[in-house]
Amino acid sequence: MRAFVAGFGLELRIVRAAPDALIPLVTAPVFALIFLSIVRESGRPDLQADALMAPVLMTLWWIALQNAGNMITGDRWQALLEPLLATPASLASVLLGRIVALTCLGLVSFLEVWAIGELVYGVSIPFEHPVALGLTLLVTALATAGVSVAFAAVFVLTRNAYTFTNSLSYPLYLLGGVLVPVAILPGWIQPVSSVIFMSWSADLLRASLKPSPIDDLWQRLGMVVLLGAISFLIGRALLFHVMQRMRAKGELAAA
Amino acid sequence: MGTPAVEIEELSRVFEPRKKPPVVALDDVSLAIPPGEIHGLLGPNGAGKTTLVKILSTVLLPTSGRARVLGHDVVDETKAVRPLLGIVFGGERGLYWRLTGRQNLAYWGALYKLSARETKARTQQLIERVGLAERADERVETYSRGMKQRLHLARGLVGDATVLFLDEPTTGMDPLAAREFRTLIAELRDEGRTILLATHDMVEAETVCDRVTLIDRGKVVATESPRTLGQVISRFQRIDVEGVDAAVLGEIRALTGVSGVTEADGGARIEVDEEGATRVVLGRLVDAGATSVKTSLPSLEEVYVQLIDDRGLEL
Numbered sequence: 001m002r003a004f005v006a007g008f009g010l011e012l013r014i015v016r017a018a019p020d021a022l023i024p025l026v027t028a029p030v031f032a033l034i035f036l037s038i039v040r041e042s043g044r045p046d047l048q049a050d051a052l053m054a055p056v057l058m059t060l061w062w063i064a065l066q067n068a069g070n071m072i073t074g075d076r077w078q079a080l081l082e083p084l085l086a087t088p089a090s091l092a093s094v095l096l097g098r099i100v101a102l103t104c105l106g107l108v109s110f111l112e113v114w115a116i117g118e119l120v121y122g123v124s125i126p127f128e129h130p131v132a133l134g135l136t137l138l139v140t141a142l143a144t145a146g147v148s149v150a151f152a153a154v155f156v157l158t159r160n161a162y163t164f165t166n167s168l169s170y171p172l173y174l175l176g177g178v179l180v181p182v183a184i185l186p187g188w189i190q191p192v193s194s195v196i197f198m199s200w201s202a203d204l205l206r207a208s209l210k211p212s213p214i215d216d217l218w219q220r221l222g223m224v225v226l227l228g229a230i231s232f233l234i235g236r237a238l239l240f241h242v243m244q245r246m247r248a249k250g251e252l253a254a255a
Numbered sequence: 256m257g258t259p260a261v262e263i264e265e266l267s268r269v270f271e272p273r274k275k276p277p278v279v280a281l282d283d284v285s286l287a288i289p290p291g292e293i294h295g296l297l298g299p300n301g302a303g304k305t306t307l308v309k310i311l312s313t314v315l316l317p318t319s320g321r322a323r324v325l326g327h328d329v330v331d332e333t334k335a336v337r338p339l340l341g342i343v344f345g346g347e348r349g350l351y352w353r354l355t356g357r358q359n360l361a362y363w364g365a366l367y368k369l370s371a372r373e374t375k376a377r378t379q380q381l382i383e384r385v386g387l388a389e390r391a392d393e394r395v396e397t398y399s400r401g402m403k404q405r406l407h408l409a410r411g412l413v414g415d416a417t418v419l420f421l422d423e424p425t426t427g428m429d430p431l432a433a434r435e436f437r438t439l440i441a442e443l444r445d446e447g448r449t450i451l452l453a454t455h456d457m458v459e460a461e462t463v464c465d466r467v468t469l470i471d472r473g474k475v476v477a478t479e480s481p482r483t484l485g486q487v488i489s490r491f492q493r494i495d496v497e498g499v500d501a502a503v504l505g506e507i508r509a510l511t512g513v514s515g516v517t518e519a520d521g522g523a524r525i526e527v528d529e530e531g532a533t534r535v536v537l538g539r540l541v542d543a544g545a546t547s548v549k550t551s552l553p554s555l556e557e558v559y560v561q562l563i564d565d566r567g568l569e570l
Contacts, residue, residue, distance in 0.1 A: 001368075006362055006365030015349065083349055083410070085313070086340060088337045088338045088366070089368070094366070247313075252315070
């Protein structure tokens, strides 16, 4: 737990000193405007709230994946990886703490899209189930970080993590039902989507903005947490093997 | 004898770079360092010093052999080893440059599972100990190289390690800071810590180390105290003399057991290679009215040059 807190605190201090990790917060309002314009132009004002939630999920994922891809390689290039591994702390926990710090900051995108909807089109977010909405955003931030740890382990093995982070984002937006609900995607995609935490998050977010009662709220929140936790455990195991491999090959330090 | 602080048995490490022949970085190295010793690791670039330090620090696996820190294997028992270690790798990297010195130390303290209160107190104590109190709340990117080295050292100490591995820790320090660093190292030894100091600096090794190991091309050349290491190249003392004329030096050159007489700058260095010859030579010099006579063993630097000088600039 202390390693997690250490990572969380470190990332907050890094962001405070140099906020470039939060660039996706600049694009969130832009995406919100694009999506809002599309649904309004299509004569579907009932989808306006959905259009505002999509950039929030995209921002969380982008912040997490982009930075997870660079954290280990960045530490390696700055000769920080070896001293970190030589401490009693778990690398996966430090990494999780760092990414959770970023995804929590990424939740600011919710306020941004809310503001941009109100200011530009006068569209309000309907807070029909505020507790469910808040919990969904929180567990989504945590699960996003958990999944990113798994990707971070894979990114260490590639010389160009940046390409992967870019190319991995769009399939996830599709399979996660970020803008378009999974239910209206082709049938063969839906089983794949069901194991992607973001599809559960996206459905819950949309449900929490509608007046009708939310079915199985706790089970669905539990699925988001479970899928995030499984991903983190896979990531932790992967990280261990990747680090063992690097210890064996002498690749923990960059020249 | 109790458990050595560091125990290395027939340790080897071979690197296998892509499309290049294998490189033997360590070749059958054995070494034991008792608790509370400052042990110097001396050798030219590429000798294997850093490789050895990295294996002991658990961040590099050996190809064969074993190494233990306070009885714990550095490959199989990393969870037991890591809380005992403090490491300081040389160079300017290894710190978060955009954070302050204090923030860097707070982070590393948390990684050693210190509570927030302990971290705060330890950070302040170390900042003062390494002389960074005035700049502790400024970004590391504004620090001089020497200041970064001092922060590196503080980072190595933040976990209150029993065993410290220091790899070229005074690189970039000015002479005064380096001297303070040596005092600090001696204090750390007095606190009961064991220190392995990899360095190029002969004065540093001679000043602070209880024993030194000379390492070259991955092999241990010698392990001795700095004072007695001279015997590796010469079992007998040399005599530096001033105020005797050439005729006396000629007589001494002819004495049994005198292996050489070198004249320079109004004085001479006389080398002997037999038991008892020193006493005979000293008596003759006193009789001849020498104004200055000094006996010495070869310095650590001379030993180093003698044993490793064929390397030149070759890596």
